[in-house]
Amino acid sequence: MNYTTLGTSGLKVSSLCFGAMGLGKSWNWGADRETSFKLLETFADAGGNFIDTANIYTDGESEKIIGEFLKTERDHFVIATKYTLADSRTGIKAAIEEGKGNVNGTGNNRKNMLRSLQQSLKRLKTDYIDVFYLHIWDHMTPVEEVMRGLDDLVSRGLVHYIAISDTPAWVVSRAQMLAELRGWAQFVALQVEYSLLQRTPERELIPMARELGLTVTPWAPLAGGALTGKYLHGEKGRLPDNSRRLSPEAQTIIREVIKVAESYGVPPSQVALRWTMQQDFKCIPIVGTTKVTQLEENLNALHLTLDQKHIDLLNEVSSIELGFPGSFFREEGVKQSVYGGFFEKIEHPNLPE
Structure with missing residues (x-):
């Protein structure tokens, strides 16, 4: 396992993140407690220290399992969780279905x-909490x-670092600048969802992350x-048959x-994961699975390097x-007609190819 710092912070995290959405059986699928412990042990034995969960995952069961597993090794692990969506039966879900509930039990407020x-x-x-995400805008x-x-929350020591998920680029940019100007935590x-089948974040979100120094942690890689x-x-x-x-x-x-994958003699999953890891921005894919064999297969992506071709x-x-x-920006003739050949005279990683 290799390690990198998260964003512009000094927090050191493993180059793969364990996705814990499938820990627990509350959603009628996922890993039971025994298998969940084996998954976490396998990840830890490989040197992984970065674990991603959320308040809503398996109605809170995911967090409970992680808490039980880490009770004697807490300082070793970097735990990321999220807020926004209703956990268990609180919030708007209960208010709508039962005519009661806490309407402030969801949202970013x-x-x-x-x-x-x-x-x-x-x-x-x-x-x-090591890393506290806003889950969705x-x-x-x-x-x-x-x-x-x-x-x-950071000032009180309840949270060490903050992060954001599933939010428009303009919101993240505005929030980050506001925090910078006022001396708040950034x-x-x-x-975001990012993979070979979902590259739309490359339009705005990923260029923004690169510019602001944010590590991208793709879900569903x-x-x-x-x-x-x-x-x-x-x-x-x-996946339903009509899935995109x-x-x-x-x-x-x-x-x-x-x-x-066949040219390297490895499973396709390792190629897909490695593709995200070899991008020109800091990227730590979240690998979520309910089977130890699948996790071991995904971890082997650490030993693969894709040729540029x-x-x-x-x-x-x-x-x-x-x-x-x-x-x-990429249209033929734009560089010459609009910029007068400027792009031909200077090298910079953010300039259009």
């Missing part, structure tokens, strides 16, 4: 932020309220298992991943339309 954190601390059996709470609230990581190739052979899983991850375009990409091949087959202004 400060009240729910503290309530959710306190519950996560109890379930995780810990006094602090609610398009309701003021940015100032969010950032001041998160900074207070985000160190950005969690294997696209729900689609990039393993198992669905091409008729194997059933949690199984579209004809997706299948073309998956077959190319399989060909590249294969990266270029995968980039080409999975390419997306950047839209405006990204595509405009």
Whole structure:
């Protein structure tokens, strides 16, 4: 296992993150307690120290299992959890279905932020959270309220670092600048869906992360298992037949991943994971699984290095339309007609190719 710092912080985390959404059986799928412990042990034995969960995962059971597992090794691990969505039967879900409940039990508001954190601390059996994510933007709470609230948690020592997930780039940029100007805690990581089958974050989110020094922590780097190739052979899983991850375009990409994997003599999953890890920005994929054999297979991606020709091949087959202004910058003649040849005279990693 290699290690890197998270964002612009000094926090050292493993180059793969363990995704704990499948720990527990509360959602009628996932790993039981015994298997969950084996998964965490396998990850730890490989040198992994970065674990990602959330208050909502398996209705809080994921956090409880992690808390039981880490009670004697807490300082060794970096625990990331999240707030925003309703955990268990609290919040809007209960209010709608039962005509009662805490309407402030969800959302980005400060009240729910503290309530959710306190519950996560109890379930995780810990006094602090290493990385606390805002889970998803609610398009309701003021940015100032969010950032001041998160900074207070850091000041109190309840949270060490803050991060954000599933939020528009303009919101993250505004929040980060606000925190910088006011001397508040700033985000160190950005969690988004990103894989060979989901490259749309390259339009705005990833360029923003690169510019702001945020580590990208992709969820679903294997696209729900689609990039393993198992669905091409008729194997059933949690993806419905009409999933975009199984579209004809997706299948073309998956077959190319399989060909590249065969040239290295490794499973397709390792190629798909390694592709995310060899991008030109700091990227730590989240590997979530409910089987020890699958986790071991994913961990072996650490020993693989893709040749540039294969990266270029995968980039080409999975390419997306950047839209405006990204595509405009790449149009033929733009460099000369608009910039007067300026791009030809200077090298900079953020300039359009």
